[in-house]
Amino acid sequence: MSNKQKLVVVGNGMAPGRMLEHLFELDASAYDVTIFNAEPRVNYNRLMLSPVLSGEKQYEDIITHDDAWYESHGVTLHKQSKITQIDRSAKCVESDTGIKADYDKLVIATGSSPFIIPLPGHDAEGVLTYRDLDDVETMIKTANEGGHAIVIGGGLLGLEAAAGLRAQGMDVTVVHLASTLMERQLDAPAGYLLEQAFEDLGISVVTGANTKTILTENNHVVGVELEDGTVFDARMVVMAVGIRPSSELAKSIDLETNRGIVVTDSMHTSDEAIFALGECAEHRGMCYGLVAPLYDMAKVIAKQLVGDTTAQYTGSSTATKLKVTGIDLYSAGDFSDAADHEELVLRDGSAGVYKKIVLKDNKIVGTVLYGDTNDGPWYFDLLKKAEDVSEFRDTLLYGQAYQTGDAPDPTAAVAALPDDAEICGCNGVCKGKIVSEISALKLTNLDDVRAHTKASASCGSCTGLVEQVLKLTLGDSYQVGAVVPMCGCTDLGHADVRQLIKSKGLKSIPQVMQELEWKTSCGCAKCRPALNYYLVSDWPEEYADDYQSRFINERAHANIQKDGTYSVVPRMWGGMTSSKELRAIADVVDKYDIPSVKVTGGQRIDMLGVKKEDLPLVWKDLGKVGFVSGHAYAKGLRTVKTCVGTDWCRFGTQDSTGLGIKLEKFLWGSWTPAKVKLGVSGCPRNCAEATCKDVGVICVDSGYEIHFAGAAGLDIKGTEVYGLVKTEEEVIEHITALIQMYREQGHYLERIYKWAKRIGYDEVRRQLFDDAERRKAYYDNFVHSQRFAQVDPWSERVSGKDKHEFNPMAVLKMEVAV
Amino acid sequence: MNNQIDAWVQVGEVNDIPVRGARCVQHEDTTIALFRSATDEIFALEDRCPHKKGPLSQGIVHDDCVTCPLHNWVISLKSGEAQGADSGKTRSYPVKVVGKDVLLGLPQ
Numbered sequence: 001m002s003n004k005q006k007l008v009v010v011g012n013g014m015a016p017g018r019m020l021e022h023l024f025e026l027d028a029s030a031y032d033v034t035i036f037n038a039e040p041r042v043n044y045n046r047l048m049l050s051p052v053l054s055g056e057k058q059y060e061d062i063i064t065h066d067d068a069w070y071e072s073h074g075v076t077l078h079k080q081s082k083i084t085q086i087d088r089s090a091k092c093v094e095s096d097t098g099i100k101a102d103y104d105k106l107v108i109a110t111g112s113s114p115f116i117i118p119l120p121g122h123d124a125e126g127v128l129t130y131r132d133l134d135d136v137e138t139m140i141k142t143a144n145e146g147g148h149a150i151v152i153g154g155g156l157l158g159l160e161a162a163a164g165l166r167a168q169g170m171d172v173t174v175v176h177l178a179s180t181l182m183e184r185q186l187d188a189p190a191g192y193l194l195e196q197a198f199e200d201l202g203i204s205v206v207t208g209a210n211t212k213t214i215l216t217e218n219n220h221v222v223g224v225e226l227e228d229g230t231v232f233d234a235r236m237v238v239m240a241v242g243i244r245p246s247s248e249l250a251k252s253i254d255l256e257t258n259r260g261i262v263v264t265d266s267m268h269t270s271d272e273a274i275f276a277l278g279e280c281a282e283h284r285g286m287c288y289g290l291v292a293p294l295y296d297m298a299k300v301i302a303k304q305l306v307g308d309t310t311a312q313y314t315g316s317s318t319a320t321k322l323k324v325t326g327i328d329l330y331s332a333g334d335f336s337d338a339a340d341h342e343e344l345v346l347r348d349g350s351a352g353v354y355k356k357i358v359l360k361d362n363k364i365v366g367t368v369l370y371g372d373t374n375d376g377p378w379y380f381d382l383l384k385k386a387e388d389v390s391e392f393r394d395t396l397l398y399g400q401a402y403q404t405g406d407a408p409d410p411t412a413a414v415a416a417l418p419d420d421a422e423i424c425g426c427n428g429v430c431k432g433k434i435v436s437e438i439s440a441l442k443l444t445n446l447d448d449v450r451a452h453t454k455a456s457a458s459c460g461s462c463t464g465l466v467e468q469v470l471k472l473t474l475g476d477s478y479q480v481g482a483v484v485p486m487c488g489c490t491d492l493g494h495a496d497v498r499q500l501i502k503s504k505g506l507k508s509i510p511q512v513m514q515e516l517e518w519k520t521s522c523g524c525a526k527c528r529p530a531l532n533y534y535l536v537s538d539w540p541e542e543y544a545d546d547y548q549s550r551f552i553n554e555r556a557h558a559n560i561q562k563d564g565t566y567s568v569v570p571r572m573w574g575g576m577t578s579s580k581e582l583r584a585i586a587d588v589v590d591k592y593d594i595p596s597v598k599v600t601g602g603q604r605i606d607m608l609g610v611k612k613e614d615l616p617l618v619w620k621d622l623g624k625v626g627f628v629s630g631h632a633y634a635k636g637l638r639t640v641k642t643c644v645g646t647d648w649c650r651f652g653t654q655d656s657t658g659l660g661i662k663l664e665k666f667l668w669g670s671w672t673p674a675k676v677k678l679g680v681s682g683c684p685r686n687c688a689e690a691t692c693k694d695v696g697v698i699c700v701d702s703g704y705e706i707h708f709a710g711a712a713g714l715d716i717k718g719t720e721v722y723g724l725v726k727t728e729e730e731v732i733e734h735i736t737a738l739i740q741m742y743r744e745q746g747h748y749l750e751r752i753y754k755w756a757k758r759i760g761y762d763e764v765r766r767q768l769f770d771d772a773e774r775r776k777a778y779y780d781n782f783v784h785s786q787r788f789a790q791v792d793p794w795s796e797r798v799s800g801k802d803k804h805e806f807n808p809m810a811v812l813k814m815e816v817a818v
Numbered sequence: 819m820n821n822q823i824d825a826w827v828q829v830g831e832v833n834d835i836p837v838r839g840a841r842c843v844q845h846e847d848t849t850i851a852l853f854r855s856a857t858d859e860i861f862a863l864e865d866r867c868p869h870k871k872g873p874l875s876q877g878i879v880h881d882d883c884v885t886c887p888l889h890n891w892v893i894s895l896k897s898g899e900a901q902g903a904d905s906g907k908t909r910s911y912p913v914k915v916v917g918k919d920v921l922l923g924l925p926q
């Protein structure tokens with residue numbers, strides 16, 4: 001043995017491999033090197049395990065240093081030897097196989113270990129992690145027999161595992177806790193595109209899914225059960241929920257550790273003779289899980305080892321690329337929202353491209369790219385160099401190669417529609433028909449198109465779209481009329497958005513924002529509630545309501561008051577109540593110290609000043625006598641005012657109270673563009689003020705006169721007569737159809753009187769009163785939607801739904817603030 | 819920050835707060851709202867709008883702002899400052915996320 005200094009390395013992963021390369025470049029003869037590795041093999045490229053799993057590569061292809069390399073560099077490698085003891089005073093390490101080695105300098109590079117959620121069943125056979133070649137070999141073996149695999153975790157590793165297993169022929173489902181995939185690297189819009197791409201690969205993705213139990217039989221995995229009760233069968237479960245720096249060894253010898261092994265800028269641990277390197281190291285509070293920073297660390301340690309004490313590591317920015325064939329995704333730096341961050345967003349819905357660049361003081365601090373990632377490294381370079389981009393920020397999004405490109409085309413969304421996409425919902429006219437008529441008949445303006453195709457001739461909602469089709473067909477000679485955009489996040493108006501949601505079959509807010517090329521990444525308080533309504537209304541069965549896109553009243557199911565308390569208004573069907581109900585209200589008022597009780601203008605009782613945390617308790621007590629939410633807060637059916645009618649009144653012609661109650665019981669529940677109020681009066685004296693309501697009924701001897709489009713709030717307007725019908729059943733059918741037509745066509749926050757004026761009162765009568773078939777279709781649509789909507793929100797919350805809304809997260813006592 | 823931090827207090831975990839939502843922490847007489855943005859950043863503001871004391875925790879969170887539920891002022895989650903034409907400022911508190919834990923920096 002020579003009397004060279006002795007260098008011992010614990011762990012033979014990617015980081016120390018790189019460190020040795022640098023060291024030998026600097027001074028090949030400085031140290032005698034001994035490496036211990038727990039794995040039974042040489043150093044290989046861990047990043048490339050995914051191509052091995054998918055079958056695109058073999059183990060031999062991904063070896064970094066083969067046996068000959070160790071030999072030629074005079075390195076002693078102990079394979080399958082895990083260091084279990086270190087004696088810091090004797091400067092000696094010992095492995096579980098009994099091999100000892102003395103050191104002058106020691107490098108701990110133990111990497112990370114996959115985190116295993118201690119769920120019931122986690123230690124059964126068939127539950128795997130994804131970290132090393134052994135894991136890959138087991139996965140391939142199991143996959144060869146086919147069946148269903150569950151991957152828990154939709155981060156980088158989980159998704160690569162899922163794609164690999166799919167490529168090996170398994171059915172794969174990814175269950176992911178967060179609401180979008182790879183949420184740490186991607187924002188919600190890019191996460192949405194990624195989910196679509198995975199679905200296209202034939203991999204199911206379940207987000208917002210909390211795994212409860214791993215189901216086993218004879219200690220072998222047979223399935224997975226989620227918190228919500230969903231059960232999947234499975235032959236294999238891959239847990240890819242995160243990694244933990246392997247710092248136990250360092251901890252056992254009292255080196256300073258936190259999450260990882262704490263190192264200084266010179267990469268020293270708290271012992272001058274010991275360095276820590278790679279994923280096990282914690283530098284300035286950061287533990288890294290990607291190789292680029294580890295390579296920077298490796299370079300610093302190599303220099304330190306040959307006596308260059310000026311070499312310092314100061315931290316790294318990281319970039320991520322997903323290595324799944326056919327999916328282009330790039331993410332780097334900090335793309336979070338912060339007051340001093342500015343976003344540049346480009347969306348190309350038809351090409352499936354999304355790009356976001358985050359700037360701070362005119363410098364790039366982060367980027368997320370999906371679909372077109374060619375410029376990722378360029379942005380990352382600008383980020384690392386902290387270059388001022390103000391001179392070219394206008395064209396930054398178009399990429400490095402951008403020289404002569406045109407500004408994005410606003411007609412792109414319409415251009416991308418197929419010919420059979422329906423443009424005009426009222427008259428069933430599709431894009432192809434409009435284009436061909438424009439060409440064949442040489443039409444040049446909107447009125448001509450209306451006359452010849454009927455497109456936008458009824459409710460007019462699709463006017464903007466028809467104009468875009470005109471522009472597409474005629475070119476720049478056609479000037480599109482001004483549309484009032486929904487908000488600053490888009491150039492499209494409400495009508496265009498509603499129509500495009502239907503014709504493109506858009507079913508989630510991120511999907512709408514991507515396909516319709518929203519200019520912000522997550523919308524604003526104006527567009528989000530509107531989009532949420534449009535989606536609830538158009539896809540009642542499939543769409544999952546987005547809670548955070550609702551105004552507080554609709555989240556808390558009560559009306560917020562000026563002091564932050566709430567008011568509670570239970571339904572009193574048709575304004576009728578009873579001693580039992582009144583007694584329950586009195587008791588609740590006493591029990592919860594409710595400061596005010598008021599009779600509302602809508603014929604029911606309002607309890608004002610309820611503390612938010614008391615709401616579920618108040619509802620619970622009210623629920624016991626049968627009270628349900630009065631939706632006094634909702635864009636939905638509010639009250640149905642009635643008068644006493646034939647029950648008592650000497651002038652009453654029909655049972656106005658009974659009809660009002662029937663209407664209220666039938667119509668409550670489904671969301672509408674704005675609030676809807678009804679009134680039913682027993683005779684033309686009209687004591688229920690039915691002729692200033694959204695929909696009113698005046699009972700007469702010969703039947704029921706239906707009215708609509710009244711207002712008595714910001715505007716005052718008497719109703720229009722809709723028509724006379726004979727029976728209560730007909731009243732219900734006509735009014736239901738009317739409300740459904742409004743639900744499908746109204747713009748968010750547009751009351752019935754404004755909607756009806758926009759479409760034309762005659763048009764409403766023509767489509768509903770005169771057209772029985774159409775009326776029936778609207779009626780059926782409403783009934784369908786009610787199946788998902790007629791659920792009392794109060795009793796749901798009394799049973800525990802959205803608990804977090806009503807409880808503080810923490811109450812801090814005086815003593816904690818030391 | 820204008821205040822010296824005297825204690826980092828653990829108030830819960832990141833997942834206790836809904837994405838694009840808020841939860842409240844009661845600290846003596848003050849209600850502090852903790853917000854979680856779409857990108858999982860956590861911010862803390864006094865739960866009191868600079869306009870007429872509206873509870874900001876009840877607003878809609880979008881990007882790095884919250885829209886007050888009472889009269890729609892838009893408040894920056896980072897600085898507590900009213901955006902656009904409105905002016906006024908709500909007190910903000912420092913927040914640290916360590917692993918899953920949310921730590922709130924409280925001045926003494």
Ligand code: SRM
Nearest residue numbers: 559567599600601602603604632638711712713714715751
């Ligand atoms: C409680 C009540 C006043 C009362 O003490 O009587 C009331 C209270 C409020 N009304 Fe009203 N309106 C009440 C009957 C009315 C009526 C009379 C009626 O329904 O016969 C009208 C005129 C009819 C109409 O709607 O056209 C009415 C027209 C409005 C308007 C104007 C709407 C419009 O489109 O012009 C608003 C503002 C809005 O909705 O944007 C409004 C908004 C409000 C809000 C929700 C203000 C708000 O956003 O916080 C108030 C909620 C207080 C609360 O917490 O309960 N309230 N409001 C009545 C509740 C009725 C119920 O039992 O549900």
Ligand SMILES: Cc1cc2nc3c(=O)[nH]c(=O)nc-3n(C[C@H](O)[C@H](O)[C@H](O)COP(=O)(O)OP(=O)(O)OC[C@H]3O[C@@H](n4cnc5c(N)ncnc54)[C@H](O)[C@@H]3O)c2cc1C
Nearest residue numbers: 011013014015037038046082083110111278279289290291
């Ligand atoms: C499937 C997969 C895909 C990845 N893709 C990417 C990617 O695309 N981009 C990217 O930047 N990063 C990627 N990574 C992460 C990257 O591989 C790691 O950051 C990197 O390998 C860490 O290097 P390391 O040297 O710190 O640790 P490791 O490479 O984990 O090496 C640690 C080694 O130490 C051994 N060891 C542990 N304890 C002891 C002990 N007491 N005694 C002896 N030996 C011990 C372990 O067995 C292991 O072999 C991926 C990781 C995986 C698993």
Ligand code: SF4
Nearest residue numbers: 562600601606713714
């Ligand atoms: S009239 Fe104005 S003040 Fe009175 S309840 Fe209605 S909204 Fe409030």
Ligand code: FES
Nearest residue numbers: 867870872886889
């Ligand atoms: S109190 Fe917040 S906007 Fe008025």
